[in-house]
Amino acid sequence: MERAGLDMRVAALVNDTIGTLAGGRYSNQDVVSAVILGTGTNAAYVERAHAIPKWHGLLPKSGEMVINMEWGNFRSSHLPLTEYDQALDVESLNPGEQIFEKVISGMYLGEIVRRVLCQMAEEAAFFGDTVPPKLKIPFILRTPDMSAMHHDTSSDLRVVGKKLKDILEIPNTSLKMRKVIVSLCDIVATRGARLSAAGIVGILKKLGRDTVKDGEKQKSVIALDGGLYEHYMKFSACMKSTVKEMLGEEVSENITIELSNDGSGIGAALLAASHSQYLGVDESFSTI
Structure with a gap:
């Protein structure tokens, strides 16, 4: 900004998940959590301040705080990791980190499919006697390509054939x-979607919104942003149905997952504006 000569002051530094939560909460007080499902993934939620054991300062007047989970870095022995996930992790730029992200986010789903296809080609001659050279290139098969093949409804699956020909240079494939x-x-998309749903249900459970208590029905809205959720329809449909499956019919009636278009940008702008107003700053110049 200084190099460009911009007369601006940074009022708030906000990641996309917190921005989405702020934007969602501004328009709807029932928003309790925000989730990003795009190239990467993260989640945040509104927690009761007294339920945060690490907080030792004065409690906020609202009695609530935002928790930025960084759930992409979640790992557990209960995650259904395969040899393909383990190999991907070892060869990644950040081995041992962002394990949850590596099984559910848009950056990695297509790569997992490529790795499985590569082993099928090497060990079962799936594409013939030789392994297609392009199939050995990491990340050559992107998640949008995977989504296009998954959504192919043509009788001869021509979209699948075209993707294999154009991207992997495999010209002749049978139906x-x-x-x-x-x-x-x-298989890969379903696993990612169901794990994403499990993460959302985990948040609702932490907030005590996974049951109906004394007949009281609390509305809970999840603000969701990200190209994976928005454009990979089979993924998002599976995720929604899994949340319903895990919570049951009665509870899930009060759970809504709403797409938040550029919620992160709007939320960041709102936070910058409210912070400036709170400080009583002279806003005669631009603020971001």
């Missing part, structure tokens, strides 16, 4: 091959 690839996309 049987294409069906196997669609099934593989479904």
Whole structure:
């Protein structure tokens, strides 16, 4: 900003998850959590201040605080990791970190599919006697390509065939091959979607919103932003149905997952404005 000669002051530094939560909460007080499902993933939620054991200062007047979870770095022996996930992690730029992100986010889903296809080509001659050279290139198969193949409804799965030809330079594939690839996309996407749903249910459980207490029905809204959720329809549909499955019909009636278009940008602007107003700053110049 200084190099560009911009007369600006940074009023708030906000990550996209907190921005989405702020934007969602501004328009709807029932928003209790925000989740990003895009290239990466994260979640944040509104917690009762007295329920935060690490906080030792004065409690805020509202009695609430925002928790930025950084849930992409969650790891557990209960996560259903495969040899493909482990190999991807070891060869990644941040081995041992962001394990949850590596099984549910848009940066990695297509790569997992590529790794499975590569092993099928090497060990079962899935594409013939030779392994297609392009198939050995990490991240050449992106999640949007995977999504396009997964959503292919044509009788001959021509979209799958075109993706294999254009991206992996595999010109001749049978319908049987294409069906196997669609099934593989479904397996990887379903696992990611169900794990994402489990994370959301975990937040609701922490807040005590996973049950109906004394007949009282609390509305809970999850603000969700990110291209993976917005554009990969089979992923988002599976995630929603899994949340409903895990919570049951009665509780899930009061749980809403809402798409928040650029909620992060709007929320960041609102936080910057409210912070400036709180400080009584002279806003004769621009604020970001």
